[in-house]
Amino acid sequence: MFYVIGLGLCDEKDITVRGLEAVKSCSRVYLEAYTSILMVNKDRLEAFYGKPLILADRDMVELESDEILRNAAAENVAFLVVGDPFGATTHTDLLLRARDLQIPTQIIHNASIINAAGCSGLQLYNFGQTVSLVFFTDAWKPDSFYDRIAENAKFGLHTLVLLDIKVKEQSEENLARGRKIYEPPRYMSIPTAISQLLEIESIRKEGILDGDSTLAIALSRVGSIPEGSTNDDDGTQRIVAGTLSDLQVQPESVFGKPLHSLIIAGKKLHELEAIYAGAFAVNQENWNRIAKKTF
Amino acid sequence: MFYVIGLGLCDEKDITVRGLEAVKSCSRVYLEAYTSILMVNKDRLEAFYGKPLILADRDMVELESDEILRNAAAENVAFLVVGDPFGATTHTDLLLRARDLQIPTQIIHNASIINAAGCSGLQLYNFGQTVSLVFFTDAWKPDSFYDRIAENAKFGLHTLVLLDIKVKEQSEENLARGRKIYEPPRYMSIPTAISQLLEIESIRKEGILDGDSTLAIALSRVGSIPEGSTNDDDGTQRIVAGTLSDLQVQPESVFGKPLHSLIIAGKKLHELEAIYAGAFAVNQENWNRIAKKTF
Numbered sequence: 001m002f003y004v005i006g007l008g009l010c011d012e013k014d015i016t017v018r019g020l021e022a023v024k025s026c027s028r029v030y031l032e033a034y035t036s037i038l039m040v041n042k043d044r045l046e047a048f049y050g051k052p053l054i055l056a057d058r059d060m061v062e063l064e065s066d067e068i069l070r071n072a073a074a075e076n077v078a079f080l081v082v083g084d085p086f087g088a089t090t091h092t093d094l095l096l097r098a099r100d101l102q103i104p105t106q107i108i109h110n111a112s113i114i115n116a117a118g119c120s121g122l123q124l125y126n127f128g129q130t131v132s133l134v135f136f137t138d139a140w141k142p143d144s145f146y147d148r149i150a151e152n153a154k155f156g157l158h159t160l161v162l163l164d165i166k167v168k169e170q171s172e173e174n175l176a177r178g179r180k181i182y183e184p185p186r187y188m189s190i191p192t193a194i195s196q197l198l199e200i201e202s203i204r205k206e207g208i209l210d211g212d213s214t215l216a217i218a219l220s221r222v223g224s225i226p227e228g229s230t231n232d233d234d235g236t237q238r239i240v241a242g243t244l245s246d247l248q249v250q251p252e253s254v255f256g257k258p259l260h261s262l263i264i265a266g267k268k269l270h271e272l273e274a275i276y277a278g279a280f281a282v283n284q285e286n287w288n289r290i291a292k293k294t295f
Numbered sequence: 296m297f298y299v300i301g302l303g304l305c306d307e308k309d310i311t312v313r314g315l316e317a318v319k320s321c322s323r324v325y326l327e328a329y330t331s332i333l334m335v336n337k338d339r340l341e342a343f344y345g346k347p348l349i350l351a352d353r354d355m356v357e358l359e360s361d362e363i364l365r366n367a368a369a370e371n372v373a374f375l376v377v378g379d380p381f382g383a384t385t386h387t388d389l390l391l392r393a394r395d396l397q398i399p400t401q402i403i404h405n406a407s408i409i410n411a412a413g414c415s416g417l418q419l420y421n422f423g424q425t426v427s428l429v430f431f432t433d434a435w436k437p438d439s440f441y442d443r444i445a446e447n448a449k450f451g452l453h454t455l456v457l458l459d460i461k462v463k464e465q466s467e468e469n470l471a472r473g474r475k476i477y478e479p480p481r482y483m484s485i486p487t488a489i490s491q492l493l494e495i496e497s498i499r500k501e502g503i504l505d506g507d508s509t510l511a512i513a514l515s516r517v518g519s520i521p522e523g524s525t526n527d528d529d530g531t532q533r534i535v536a537g538t539l540s541d542l543q544v545q546p547e548s549v550f551g552k553p554l555h556s557l558i559i560a561g562k563k564l565h566e567l568e569a570i571y572a573g574a575f576a577v578n579q580e581n582w583n584r585i586a587k588k589t590f
Contacts, residue, residue, distance in 0.1 A: 092567060109518050111379060111406060119402055124409050129422065
């Protein structure tokens with residue numbers, strides 16, 4: 001059996017009981033470590049599972065899928081994915097390959113940011129399509145996310161914006177020279193994300209995003225805390241609400257360590273959504289004033 | 296601490312390790328049993344947790360929230376929800392009430408149909424807003440879902456359609472007479488759902504849904520099986536793809552026991568999505584012919 005197992009959002013204890021039993025039954029366990037990250041390292045997972053993990057980077061998953069699937073018709077092999085197994089296209093590829101090889105597969109689902117974003121208080125059925133925002137470079141500023149946000153906005157829907165992570169990336173020079181030297185991991189911060197969003201707005205000028213009147217909610221390390229906890233350590237979940245400008249000017253310490261996501265609230269914001277999220281506002285008066293216009 | 300804990304989709308083993316530890320620490324444990332259901336009964340959960348569960352119906356959650364929250368600032372109380380805690384508005388109400396009472400809360404996330412729908416092979420970021428479809432009566436055929444599907448369709452997006460469940464409902468007569476006699480639970484089937492969708496199309500005539508050319512994927516009991524398992528018992532997950540008409544004419548046994556959900560594929564269907572989902576098609580030739588028009 002080839003198991004694809006969601007690990008959830010935070011640490012080793014977010015795996016389901018079913019998932020943990022499956023892991024314990026496996027002779028090889030791969031950990032996908034490039035589309036997202038947990039908040040704990042590989043050692044801690046290995047200690048919890050009582051078995052070694054094989055780190056699977058993008059190259060391995062894309063080029064060595066047959067090695068990952070080796071003998072999985074006869075023995076149990078697990079492929080662990082942060083969040084839910086169906087977050088990234090690559091895993092569909094793996095499952096299709098397993099299907100070709102007539103290897104039985106089992107998916108063990110878990111929370112992902114797609115549904116855990118409900119912790120903001122915004123209702124999941126009021127979200128439109130999810131978008132990803134990649135780090136801009138001087139030469140490359142892909143802006144298709146803007147069209148998606150505009151489409152969602154047209155119908156008053158919220159947009160979940162997933163922020164880029166760069167894990168095991170090579171510099172252009174190292175890539176060109178074929179040197180397998182990797183840059184330190186980078187995680188997009190909320191202020192960077194908002195700057196990029198507003199940069200594209202200033203180019204496209206369609207009035208989709210506005211620093212002073214677009215409401216947004218920054219999510220940090222979803223799933224990692226008691227909400228309303230008084231623990232100020234930045235390893236815990238944090239939800240911060242405000243206009244794009246309110247959030248953009250916050251020091252990065254307000255959001256704390258990665259991973260971060262951003263929700264852009266749609267104009268169909270309901271009163272209950274606004275009240276729930278408003279408790280997390282950096283400027284409550286501002287939040288209430290703008291939110292009220294939507295209902 | 297007041298815990299709101301997602302149970303995931305299928306049975307007692309879909310709770311996370313973190314969730315299970317929290318349940319075991321609680322002096323009272325409520326099970327929300329009206330917005331969705333697990334595939335196992337209360338006894339099995341109680342045996343697994345080693346403690347009794349208090350069934351919380353809609354009346355209790357809406358009218359007796361203070362009893363549910365009683366003393367939760369001093370002892371641990373859990374409120375268990377099928378799927379993820381943020382699926383239903385009512386739970387936001389409970390959390391707001393806890394906030395008013397200054398009771399610390401902790402959310403333990405889990406899979407919900409919103410993200411597990413990825414098991415269809417359709418990419419989650421190509422989904423628009425989720426809709427709910429309620430049982431029509433002769434006098435009441437709410438059709439706002441049609442506008443939502445139309446909005447999603449405008450941008451080529453998929454729509455997840457959640458099908459009505461009626462648990463602990465009273466007949467009109469019993470309701471009028473104030474008799475607390477409840478009808479047996481009812482779960483909307485895929486053919487019924489499709490009939491309702493097409494009925495509204497025949498009234499609204501906007502060309503959003505078409506029996507012969509709209510592709511759809513029926514999901515049954517997501518999370519409950521080895522995909523590709525040869526186990527024919529209908530307690531296992533099943534994915535069935537086809538045009539709306541293909542699915543509408545299937546006997547109900549093809550979909551098996553509840554719960555069922557339906558995905559209406561958008562016109563932006565990618566080739567990889569079509570291939571993955573196509574393996575579940577009742578009429579593969581038909582599926583491929585229509586899917587090819589989208590890419």
